[in-house]
Amino acid sequence: MTNVTTIDLRASVGTFTVHVAAECKPGDVVAVVGPNGAGKSTFLRALAGLIPATGTLTVGGVDVLDRPPARRHVGWVPQDGALFPHLTALDNVAFGLRGRQGRPAAQRWLDRLGIGDLAHRRPAALSGGQAQKVALARALAREPRVLLLDEPLAALDVEARTDVRRSLRAHLGDFDGVTMLVTHDPVDVMTLASRVLALDAGAVVQDSTVTGVTTAPRTPWLAALMGSNGFYARTAAGALALDGGGVLVAADMPAGDGVDVLAVVPAHAVAVHRGRPEGSARNVWPATVRDLAVVGGRVRVTLGGAPTVLADVTTAAAADLGLAEGVDVWASVKATEVTVVVL
């Protein structure tokens, strides 16, 4: 296969080293996720050739590791777009195109992104969403084989984010190269990506489909990204002994003791009670309300205990239970709601 993009890169910034190996097919949209400092931006800069890297990088069957950024067939859209402030939108897009055909081609790209009428505006006169589209047009105009998007929606307000996301969805669908999309937003992962590459401390911790990450995240951080609690644990006597304290029982347990797993509990599966519940839930433990936050019409409650969990309850339930910081409650989770990911 010559269309495959093979990545096996090692890059260092100071004492921090990032090592990523992955193989991508044309049309792949890879969400690159991970906590701050995981090495996402460093990985992207290494791909673009902006920092030195060792290993292998073949794009469409061609080894480009020793090439300068200009000749890697890699397009890079940094955070906030970084449009040249002294050039119009049109000249920004035409910057990477040579010759007489540059400007007409740039205009066509702006038209395709629905912002053709803004061609003669300077970046200062563009909204955040418009600027992001110009930056996208500028990268796409050079017809790269690999497109790097570094948090393209992070700096936008909610409305612009929806608009640019729709644009991205349309154009990434048409794009037959590989897209690497750094994001912190699970909505981006679910609506734009076909695949997830999760980094932590400079290494790949998960490389799977989007469904793979939602159903079987391999780190607590990934579980939290998808709205679940994740606990490192070890099987012991038919239960899960959590590394951070506490015990959980799952309906579906791996065989044997001493198996390292991640126990995943969706936040909406955690029930909160004022008194000790009498129901059938097999996991019941006392806890104290540490923090309350309203997220998307529901209340996200941090319950301190063994284990400490996040619970999503309705605003009505929160009011009914009289939840407030410092209130003592009981948490319960059905065994069928605990997913066990063998590590």
Add this chain to the structure above:
Amino acid sequence: MTRTRPPLSLTTAAVAGAAFLLLPLVSLADRTPWHSLPHLLTTTSAVTALRLSLECSLGALALSLVVGVPLAWLLARVDFRGKSVLRAAVTLPLVLPPVVGGVALLLAFGRHGVIPLSLAFTTWGAILAEAFVALPFLVLAVEGALLGIDERYDDVAATLGSGTTRTFFRVTLPMVLPALAAGSALAWARALGEFGATITFAGNLPGSTQTLPLDVYLTLQNDPDAAVALSTLLLALSLVVLVAMRSRWRLTR
């Protein structure tokens, strides 16, 4: 909004300071023989000095631009050993007594200098002396602006197929243009008023090295009115630079 009353002692000192700065300028304007000004500024020697001053100061500015912008770029963008030493060397003419600069230039580029170019006591010598003192203004202004530019612009340009040189002229330079203009104005004004380094290195030869400030100094001995007239002209030019820079600052804010 409540305002605290400034203490009397501070106010008094501040007023004294303002008077100290303004009084000489007011005196100069007061003593200027306004009715004979056109005549005094069009005498052969005045016109010669003025023309020479413009030539030399613009020449010094051109020289400063040609070497100063790359110097600023080097200081802002490239890491190398001895960078702090270079930056100190670039800044030194700001605080160095100009006459010392003149002596140093003489030892470097004079007839018996390290590089014997025989530039001393020529118009080129005057240009060199003025550039020596004006250069820091330009370099510091441009370096400051370069440091303020996000290097991601260079990176983006690189991924868009632009080489370093093209990026410099199409991206970096346009972005520092306001600072370049401000630095140029300051450097030009400094070059125009240069006295010590010029008289030491280039001498005081009417028509070839006797610039306006030198002319003022000499004329003051035997024709005070003419000296005052030339001084007023230099003051006016300084004010023009100041006003031009003020509007530039407003634009960039």
